[in-house]
Amino acid sequence: MSHLNQQVAKQQGIALIAVLWVVAALGIMVVGMIHVVKGETRLAAQLQRTTLDSGIADAAIRLALQQTLLANKKEFKTIEVTTVQVFDRTIQVEFIPLNGLINLNHAPIALLADAFQYAAGLPKEQATALAQAIDLERQKRNAKGEAAKMHSPEDLLRIPGIDYDLAALVMPLFTTDLEDTQRVNPLAAPLAVLTVLAQGNAALAQQVFQTRIERGDTTDTTQLSGNHLQISSTGQIAVRATLSSGDNMAVVRVWRLALSGDSHGLPWRVLGQDPPFQISTSSTPP
Template identity: 35%
Template sequence: MALVAVLWITAALSLMLTGMTGSVRQEVRAATSARQFVEGRAQGEAAINIVLQQMAAQPASITQQAVVAVPYRGINVQVQVLPMGGLIDVKSASPELLQALFVIAGGLAPGPATAAAQAVVQWRTRPGSTGQPLGLEAPEDLMLVPGFPYDVYARIAPLIAAGQSSGGTVNPLSAPSAVLLVLARGNAAVAARIAAARDARQVGIDLTQLEASFIGGSTSRAYRLTANVPLPDGAGMSFSQSITFQASAQSELPWRILQNSGAISVTPGTTDRS
């Protein structure tokens, strides 16, 4: 009986040790991920600031979507720069443009998309205490519109701005491919042709197959920059920052931060493995 008791105690201790070892490993992975997250964000912010300094020195250097490789402390951070004039401004876009956005990029059926577009227009034009329309101050303010579906917002979030683009129309020469698809009313061949010609720096691009009421030629000094940072374990993280070069007189920098994205994505790496 004593031998049996010893064997049971040994087995129990082994199980406890195994459980403690697994718990410690999980804590180590969590701590490693947290440290890499903080370091990765700092590296991404530094890379964005380097690109902004270059843009401030050469104001006309980026007029359409571009990717800038920034070597920083032994890693290569890819910074995507997107002029916000190429995004759809939910603060001033027409109901027709909003409806096309909700159908083509948001995945809504035409009927619900029309209703959602009308709801957004009614919400942004409601008067405030001064009698002036309250508008939409940030893209995520769409979620304040009664009944607006979150899944639609999640799909269109990379394609929209609020008050920092070209006043209701979109500059197709600055627009990402997904926005071009909306401007082409879902015609993928047209959107691809224009994107290819633009990326090849062709002049005199034929835009006649885009919806004329959706497009304009104005430019914006506001940009959305997204830093994609490789992490040591093979994972990667990215986050966005929206800025404008219309800085206030009190600012020590030639740009002003409009928004730091709360949506930080992390691609899997070895720290996610069990």
């Protein structure tokens, strides 16, 4: 073979290798694009399903509220559960008195300190210092000379010494939707708040929590911190709808409402609505 033919053959071989590399690269790009498209399709389908389920959950909340008001029930002392049917789907709806949470604007400093000590695991001195800082913040005056108060548990982030991680631990324990309530109703408190009321005794809190499921308002709460307890009814409630969405998951929707007080002629006043979120159907609601 002549030198010229050898050069041509070599160039053809290099060209073939280049073509193969390009084909391989295009193949990888196509596979990647297919993977991205499939992922986007799954995400869009999931978003569509969540949006639909959220709308059904909202409808379930309205139906359950209508049934409650028809029964002339405007206050709750314990957590009550019912089910409603919407489009042949069964939705569980819970009525949760908000006085089972710690009132961020009116709870005494000692109760605030207990929340940081037993829910976030802070030393007593640090927990007390944060509680005192919260008390100073909520006593600040606005332009009208009134106590400015806090408008949501997220306002804890305004307090020096409270970062996002710490706030995430304690925010679920608090509410700003109550008026002047200073104590906590243990018959409506979530497990985390019961642990605070039990001075960090998780076993006692779990015992009260389980007994409450079985016995309701006859539950013995005398072993909890009596200084911070007040069993009473309230018209400020959270209504929580849980709708199974398949794949061992459920969509949860929560409205916070006032059934009593000034509602400007409406059957209820919406205090706030949480964005829908998903939980495992095998988990225990918080």
